[in-house]
Amino acid sequence: xxxxxxxxxxxxxxxxxxxxxxxxxxxxxxxxxxxxxxxxxxxxxxxxxxxxxxxxxxxxxxxxxxxxxxxxxxxxxxxxxxxxxxxxxxxxxxxxxxxxxxxxxxxxxxxxxxxxxxxxxxxxxxxxxxxxxxxxxxxxxxxxxxxxxxxxxxxxxxxxxxxxxxxxxxxxxxxxxxxxxxxxxxxxxxxxxxxxxxxxxxxxxxxxxxxxxxxxxxxxxxxxxxxxxxxxxxxxxxxxxxxxxxxxxxxxxxxxxxxxxxxxxx
Amino acid sequence: xxxxxxxxxxxxxxxxxxxxxxxxxxxxxxxxxxxxxxxxxxxxxxxxxxxxxxxxxxxxxxxxxxxxxxxxxxxxxxxxxxxxxxxxxxxxxxxxxxxxxxxxxxxxxxxxxxxxxxxxxxxxxxxxxxxxxxxxxxxxxxxxxxxxxxxxxxxxxxxxxxxxxxxxxxxxxxxxxxxxxxxxxxxxxxxxxxxxxxxxxxxxxxxxxxxxxxxxxxxxxxxxxxxxxxxxxxxxxxxxxxxxxxxxxxxxxxxxxxxxxxxxxxxxxxxxxxxxxxxxxxxxxxxxxxxxxxxxxxxxxxxxxxxxxxxxxxxxxxxxxxxxxxxxxxxxxxxxxxxxxxxxxxxxxxxxxxxxxxxxxxxxxxxxxxxxxxxxxxxxxxx
Numbered sequence: 132x133x134x135x136x137x138x139x140x141x142x143x144x145x146x147x148x149x150x151x152x153x154x155x156x157x158x159x160x161x162x163x164x165x166x167x168x169x170x171x172x173x174x175x176x177x178x179x180x181x182x183x184x185x186x187x188x189x190x191x192x193x194x195x196x197x198x199x200x201x202x203x204x205x206x207x208x209x210x211x212x213x214x215x216x217x218x219x220x221x222x223x224x225x226x227x228x229x230x231x232x233x234x235x236x237x238x239x240x241x242x243x244x245x246x247x248x249x250x251x252x253x254x255x256x257x258x259x260x261x262x263x264x265x266x267x268x269x270x271x272x273x274x275x276x277x278x279x280x281x282x283x284x285x286x287x288x289x290x291x292x293x294x295x296x297x298x299x300x301x302x303x304x305x306x307x308x309x310x311x312x313x314x315x316x317x318x319x320x321x322x323x324x325x326x327x328x329x330x331x332x333x334x335x336x337x338x339x340x341x342x343x344x345x346x347x348x349x350x351x352x353x354x355x356x357x358x359x360x361x362x363x364x365x366x367x368x369x370x371x372x373x374x375x376x377x378x379x380x381x382x383x384x385x386x387x388x389x390x391x392x393x394x395x396x397x
Numbered sequence: 398x399x400x401x402x403x404x405x406x407x408x409x410x411x412x413x414x415x416x417x418x419x420x421x422x423x424x425x426x427x428x429x430x431x432x433x434x435x436x437x438x439x440x441x442x443x444x445x446x447x448x449x450x451x452x453x454x455x456x457x458x459x460x461x462x463x464x465x466x467x468x469x470x471x472x473x474x475x476x477x478x479x480x481x482x483x484x485x486x487x488x489x490x491x492x493x494x495x496x497x498x499x500x501x502x503x504x505x506x507x508x509x510x511x512x513x514x515x516x517x518x519x520x521x522x523x524x525x526x527x528x529x530x531x532x533x534x535x536x537x538x539x540x541x542x543x544x545x546x547x548x549x550x551x552x553x554x555x556x557x558x559x560x561x562x563x564x565x566x567x568x569x570x571x572x573x574x575x576x577x578x579x580x581x582x583x584x585x586x587x588x589x590x591x592x593x594x595x596x597x598x599x600x601x602x603x604x605x606x607x608x609x610x611x612x613x614x615x616x617x618x619x620x621x622x623x624x625x626x627x628x629x630x631x632x633x634x635x636x637x638x639x640x641x642x643x644x645x646x647x648x649x650x651x652x653x654x655x656x657x658x659x660x661x662x663x664x665x666x667x668x669x670x671x672x673x674x675x676x677x678x679x680x681x682x683x684x685x686x687x688x689x690x691x692x693x694x695x696x697x698x699x700x701x702x703x704x705x706x707x708x709x710x711x712x713x714x715x716x717x718x719x720x721x722x723x724x725x726x727x728x729x730x731x732x733x734x735x736x737x738x739x740x741x742x743x744x745x746x747x748x749x750x751x752x753x754x755x756x757x758x759x760x761x762x763x764x765x766x767x768x769x770x771x772x773x774x775x776x777x778x779x780x
Contacts, residue, residue, distance in 0.1 A: 233745050233746075233747050234747070236509070238506065245430070248431075249430055249431060249434065250434045251430070251433070251434050251437065251464075252434065252437055252438060252441075254441075255433075255434075255437045255464075255468075258467060258471065259430075259463070259464050259467060261504075261505060261506045262463060262464075262467050262499060262502055262503070263463075264506060265501075265502030265503065265504055266463070266498065266502045271504055271505070271506045271507060272506070272507055274506035274507070274509075275506070275507070275509040275510075279744050279745055295463075297430055298429065298430050298462035298463050298464060328494065329494045329495060329497070329498040330462075330463065330494075330495065330498070
């Protein structure tokens, strides 16, 4: 299930002709996107272009006006509620601030999906929760802490641990490095990449962080004019679209590329 | 011994074979979160050899995820701990990364602290709560003092009052409450008249129903019901509004810009309630009397004219003022508690909800305590 390491050509998410709108405000129009198994796909775009909306639409939190979304081979727009729940249990979502249930400890948070979707014994659920806490690099005493007692970075890690509870095939991350200091962000990037390599995950992440895009994303989907343009960092850099030029040739982008080159040499 | 859980291939299975060589565990099927519940139970129940060799054979494992890998690793650890020499064999190279990940992450989290002795815990809770109540009362008095100072300043320098905000809150807390306050008072007038008539008719004194309605509504019911409505409607809204602003650090932002939250947030709300509650009480009185009068006409054949004449004998101007004097005080207390609890919100959205509940309970409690104190005061004064 979770053992393919290399990027194979299998499509795990296929979005076709997606149109989302709030009232008369059209966010996406005729948007197509394909995510392949085992890749890390970054989604970027200016403010208000609907990056998070796209993510929420794919995981079924927002109903599109029209279009088709296939998640792991199931049409999540047209299928029944129970089918959708089953498919979504094969995907994990990390919200921006972790979205941990505030009345539960971290370990209890991680056990929620296990209790809901499996018939594992409580003792095993606890062991798996501990394993995930270890895997996301949280200090061990975090298990019994409440979300309000954790720092922002730790809450994100805890949220990631909960997203990983059921060993999902796809991981959705909403701005995973926003609000983290550069060291924390870099560690988080490496964590995501490490988990992808170890568990054979497919990762879709909305991000603004050029360092993450550069360091871990295999392909980048750019939201432009209500649609998406997919390519590698190199492809986008040679694109003439004014927004792309500004984004990938700005001073921050140059700095990100520079550090990357430096680490590779060193 | 062979344990077959299911004849279908994908389910996780384990064959246990104890021979002279040692223990031989042959795993097969899919070892994933969804399928390992039963093998977990079996592996836990398996008696472990205390010495010799043990082999975990993974040749026939078709699928593995972290949970499955953990189960294998846990068994391996348990065997090793018992003193057996463990070997894991037949690992598909595709699973190597997973197993490696799990191996590297098997540290145990500390157990949560065991709950203390129930009796000791109860005593501790009582003590803690007593302390908190005392602390809270002190803080509320401090806040009261601070508010009185700010309110007093604003009386002498009305330019300090933010008019836009004040009128906004007057609209929210006052004008928008008119329909519900009117309806409730009207219904209470009807209820009073009906209950009064029922009892008094036994003595042939139905006409005194008017006295009950007039005294009841003007002295107590009108102002008390309006105050309770406003505590539920506006006091809670104040806590939620200010509390949300605290959670989003807006209150801190105000302080850094040099705005005093007391002046910007608390003052207009306090003034709005102090102004609105008497006005609403007046309206509630009229509606209550109207309800009583209509009930009297319908059920008791007392005409409006008779009602009015009887009422003019039953009440004095003081009856009316006693009710109305209390209104601004109640308004002040409701606003005070609402804002105070809002300011006490810390951290999470959960805290907003908790404080809002508390604000409503506290303000209704204080309103009724004050009402009782007013009653004693008026009794002593003889009015």
